[in-house]
Amino acid sequence: MTTKYKINELFETIQGEGAFTGQPSIFLRLQGCPVGCSWCDTKHTWEINLSDEVDQQVMINKTAESDHWAALTSEDILAIFNRQGFQAKHIVITGGEPCMVDLTPLCTVFEAQGYSCQIETSGTFEIQTTENCWVTVSPKVNMKGGYKILTSAMQRANEIKHPVATEQHIDDLKALLVDHAVTAKPIYLQPISQKERATQLAIKTCIENNWRLSIQVHKYIGIE
Ligand SMILES: C[S@@+](CC[C@H](N)C(=O)[O-])C[C@H]1O[C@@H](n2cnc3c(N)ncnc32)[C@H](O)[C@@H]1O
Ligand SMILES: Nc1nc2[nH]cc(C(=O)O)c2c(=O)[nH]1
Ligand code: SF4
Numbered sequence: 001m002t003t004k005y006k007i008n009e010l011f012e013t014i015q016g017e018g019a020f021t022g023q024p025s026i027f028l029r030l031q032g033c034p035v036g037c038s039w040c041d042t043k044h045t046w047e048i049n050l051s052d053e054v055d056q057q058v059m060i061n062k063t064a065e066s067d068h069w070a071a072l073t074s075e076d077i078l079a080i081f082n083r084q085g086f087q088a089k090h091i092v093i094t095g096g097e098p099c100m101v102d103l104t105p106l107c108t109v110f111e112a113q114g115y116s117c118q119i120e121t122s123g124t125f126e127i128q129t130t131e132n133c134w135v136t137v138s139p140k141v142n143m144k145g146g147y148k149i150l151t152s153a154m155q156r157a158n159e160i161k162h163p164v165a166t167e168q169h170i171d172d173l174k175a176l177l178v179d180h181a182v183t184a185k186p187i188y189l190q191p192i193s194q195k196e197r198a199t200q201l202a203i204k205t206c207i208e209n210n211w212r213l214s215i216q217v218h219k220y221i222g223i224e
């Protein structure tokens with residue numbers, strides 16, 4: 001049977017985070033995440049209720065965040081890209097937690113059509129995707145769901161992007177890098193929710209450690 005993915009949002013915008021910041025991108029937001037970060041931007045994606053399934057057109061036409069999702073195959077998704085006239089050639093698969101499902105079939109189809117793929121993941125599930133896919137791991141420590149960061153995810157990561165608001169978050173990241181033997185990867189600090197104190201902490205810590213700053217550009221310029 002052809003795999004169907006539960007899609008909460010599908011839109012074209014500018015990537016606002018990490019190494020691809022500034023890149024026109026098509027975003028696919030998958031439904032479902034059990035990790036439970038208290039400051040999560042996308043709490044509307046957490047629960048998967050079968051009663052929240054909607055038609056693809058209803059999902060695409062959403063004007064506000066909701067927990068509605070549509071079940072789509074890779075081919076359904078490609079057909080929507082074409083119908084919408086999207087020009088971006090980079091696809092960001094996020095959520096929710098996209099790595100709860102095997103993304104290999106999806107990324108294989110996209111890459112065969114000339115797209116590059118990127119996954120945004122918490123690193124708490126096995127990362128199943130193509131070799132060329134860019135993987136952004138944003139490790140989550142001590143969250144409500146109790147999920148643990150996998151060493152395989154830290155090793156697969158092309159970049160590590162850590163949300164920070166307190167010194168504890170920096171200490172958590174340093175411990176993770178040691179525990180999972182991570183060396184020579186780009187490390188981004190991302191201030192949580194544009195808070196002034198978090199941003200100052202991130203700037204200072206980036207300079208001290210030769211890490212990079214990711215400031216969720218889309219929120220500053222008011223795009224999706
Ligand atoms: C919404 S998550 C979805 C993908 C995946 N579950 C994850 O956590 O990486 C996408 C990115 O947004 C970050 N994020 C979520 N809420 C945030 C917030 N309030 N401030 C800064 N970054 C946030 C996450 O850490 C992650 O890098
Ligand atoms: N513009 C834009 N860039 C993003 N980068 C990561 C996002 C996410 O929610 O995963 C995101 C998002 O929601 N919008
Ligand atoms: S892992 Fe990602 S989607 Fe899940 S709660 Fe945390 S930030 Fe939100």
Ligand SMILES: [Mg+2]
Pocket residue numbers: 041042
């Ligand atoms: Mg977002």
